[in-house]
Amino acid sequence: MSIKEVxxxxxxxxxxxxxxxxxxxxxxxxxxxxxxxxxxGKEDRNLIKGCQSRVWLAADYSDGKIWFTADSDAIITKxxxxxxxxxxxxxxxxxxxxxxxxxxxxxxxxxxxxxxxxNGLLSMIKQIKFYAVAFAANKQ
Amino acid sequence: xxxIVNIAQMREHFPALNQKVNNRDLIYFDNGATxxxxxxxxxxINDMNSGTNGNIHRAVHELSARCTDLYESARxxxxxxxxxxSTDEIIFTSGTTASVNLVANSFTSRFISKGDAVLICExxxxxxxxxxxxxxxxxxxxxxxxxxxxxxxxxxxxxxxLIDSKLKIVSVAHISNVLGIKNPVQEIIxxxxxxxxxxxxxxxxxxxxxxxxxxxxxxxxxAFSGHKLYGPTGTGVLYGKREVLEEMEPxxxxxxxxxxxxxxxxxxxxxxxxxxxxxxxxIGVAALGEAINFVNRVDIDFMTAHExxxxxxxxxxxxxxxxxxxxxxxxxxxxxxxxxxEGVHHTDLAMLLDKMGVAVRSGMMCCEPxxxxxxxxxxxxxxxxxxxxxxETELFTKSLxxxxxxxx
Numbered sequence: 068m069s070i071k072e073v074x075x076x077x078x079x080x081x082x083x084x085x086x087x088x089x090x091x092x093x094x095x096x097x098x099x100x101x102x103x104x105x106x107x108g109k110e111d112r113n114l115i116k117g118c119q120s121r122v123w124l125a126a127d128y129s130d131g132k133i134w135f136t137a138d139s140d141a142i143i144t145k146x147x148x149x150x151x152x153x154x155x156x157x158x159x160x161x162x163x164x165x166x167x168x169x170x171x172x173x174x175x176x177x178x179x180x181x182x183x184x185x186n187g188l189l190s191m192i193k194q195i196k197f198y199a200v201a202f203a204a205n206k207q
Numbered sequence: 208x209x210x211i212v213n214i215a216q217m218r219e220h221f222p223a224l225n226q227k228v229n230n231r232d233l234i235y236f237d238n239g240a241t242x243x244x245x246x247x248x249x250x251x252i253n254d255m256n257s258g259t260n261g262n263i264h265r266a267v268h269e270l271s272a273r274c275t276d277l278y279e280s281a282r283x284x285x286x287x288x289x290x291x292x293s294t295d296e297i298i299f300t301s302g303t304t305a306s307v308n309l310v311a312n313s314f315t316s317r318f319i320s321k322g323d324a325v326l327i328c329e330x331x332x333x334x335x336x337x338x339x340x341x342x343x344x345x346x347x348x349x350x351x352x353x354x355x356x357x358x359x360x361x362x363x364x365x366x367x368x369l370i371d372s373k374l375k376i377v378s379v380a381h382i383s384n385v386l387g388i389k390n391p392v393q394e395i396i397x398x399x400x401x402x403x404x405x406x407x408x409x410x411x412x413x414x415x416x417x418x419x420x421x422x423x424x425x426x427x428x429x430a431f432s433g434h435k436l437y438g439p440t441g442t443g444v445l446y447g448k449r450e451v452l453e454e455m456e457p458x459x460x461x462x463x464x465x466x467x468x469x470x471x472x473x474x475x476x477x478x479x480x481x482x483x484x485x486x487x488x489x490i491g492v493a494a495l496g497e498a499i500n501f502v503n504r505v506d507i508d509f510m511t512a513h514e515x516x517x518x519x520x521x522x523x524x525x526x527x528x529x530x531x532x533x534x535x536x537x538x539x540x541x542x543x544x545x546x547x548x549e550g551v552h553h554t555d556l557a558m559l560l561d562k563m564g565v566a567v568r569s570g571m572m573c574c575e576p577x578x579x580x581x582x583x584x585x586x587x588x589x590x591x592x593x594x595x596x597x598x599e600t601e602l603f604t605k606s607l608x609x610x611x612x613x614x615x
Contacts, residue, residue: 087229087562088562088613091558091559091562091613092613095555095613095614119554119569119570119585120552120554120555120584121584140552140584141552141554141555142552142555142614143554143555143558143559144554144555
């Protein structure tokens with residue numbers, strides 16, 4: 068599946084929720100079900116700035132693909148991260164660089180998030196793209 | 208004008224309280240961050256921006272004169288509001304932060320030398336910590352810190368070792384913005400004065416919850432913001448005793464603060480203008496004057512009794528929630544409640560509350576050292592004003608319980 072196709076899949080999953088409560092309950096469930104980072108990955112160097120909650124993001128590169136792991140101490144944030152991981156992990160750097168992430172708007176997360184949290188989301192995406200650019204440059 | 212003596216009369220002045228946020232009736236419990244504005248303040252700002260606009264203190268034309276009158280009337284209103292000796296002791300700034308920075312610069316350069324000391328408190332807001340760290344670094348002075356106990360109350364026993372003849376100034380919060388505790392400032396003022404040290408009170412919260420009388424307090428400086436006192440953002444006040452202000456030199460130069468300027472030398476304007484360089488936020492200040500007129504209309508007995516009712520209602524409601532830790536338990540408590548809930552992140556809680564139309568603050572609240580003191584990464588804060596209702600405190604706790612159930 069391409070990034071676009073995974074994004075489309077997520078949009079469809081969220082389309083069944085008619086009110087915010089269900090949507091957030093789903094995010095909380097996603098956040099709960101994923102122990103997505105090893106404790107060794109929870110280092111300060113993996114902390115993302117700009118989030119009100121603590122967010123760690125680590126990246127490994129193998130076989131031409133980037134594998135992301137991440138975590139947060141806040142459960143809703145963790146749910147959102149798990150969506151990003153689902154979209155981005157196991158992708159080639161170029162694919163990540165080119166992704167436009169329209170799904171975030173489509174599932175109504177952008178406007179549902181507080182400004183500080185929106186910044187956190189943006190910081191996460193920026194960091195993911197930064198890794199992609201760095202690994203792509205390394206490859207050459 | 209008639210006094211405001213009940214909650215219904217109080218609320219009708221605030222159009223912002225009567226709105227839906229995220230499709231729910233707004234419960235605005237983030238007053239510690241900023242207060243909503245009464246209609247009279249909104250109208251004055253509109254009137255000035257749409258007509259009565261002329262730069263103050265300079266021109267002879269009518270609009271300038273009217274704006275100058277409004278600006279100077281606000282100074283008189285502030286002077287009477289906090290019972291200062293003279294309007295010369297009232298300096299307008301952009302907010303509490305600017306007021307503290309003014310003292311941290313002007314007082315320090317005149318009175319603090321290498322080896323001297325400054326005293327702050329670990330529960331203080333960053334705006335009362337950082338300016339003094341910077342000032343002490345510049346002056347080569349020692350920054351001393353008064354610790355708080357597990358309830359967030361000052362450990363007064365420590366004062367003996369913190370106050371001596373090296374100490375030049377104490378700068379502490381009148382009421383903690385996180386804990387809502389009214390600090391025993393009288394004691395610290397008396398003890399500091401015995402050693403000749405001056406005292407600055409950060410009154411950002413203090414001026415909002417009850418009468419402040421600077422003569423009675425006998426503090427040397429009192430700083431507060433307009434926007435937490437129903438006035439506009441970008442306005443603030445520094446009260447200073449004349450004898451100290453006279454000795455201090457301005458830290459910002461510019462227009463309006465001078466007596467005579469030659470290219471070789473400048474003599475400064477007399478108080479208070481010597482500390483008000485450049486065009487001030489005169490529309491904002493005039494509106495702050497109007498906000499104070501509004502506060503003067505609120506019956507003090509109603510306000511005190513209602514705040515007590517809100518405090519005890521919320522206190523009781525929160526105590527009944529399992530796993531909730533309230534920070535800042537004190538007899539001297541105002542309706543500012545910071546807490547955490549076991550197993551639940553404060554940001555998650557604040558997000559869900561927001562979806563239910565409840566505005567609270569989450570995070571460190573500009574008090575990282577205090578968060579460290581309590582070993583937490585942040586808290587939730589519900590801060591109320593006398594326009595909030597008992598029904599809102601009940602609805603708030605209901606929403607809070609719902610959010611906790613979703614997250615646990």
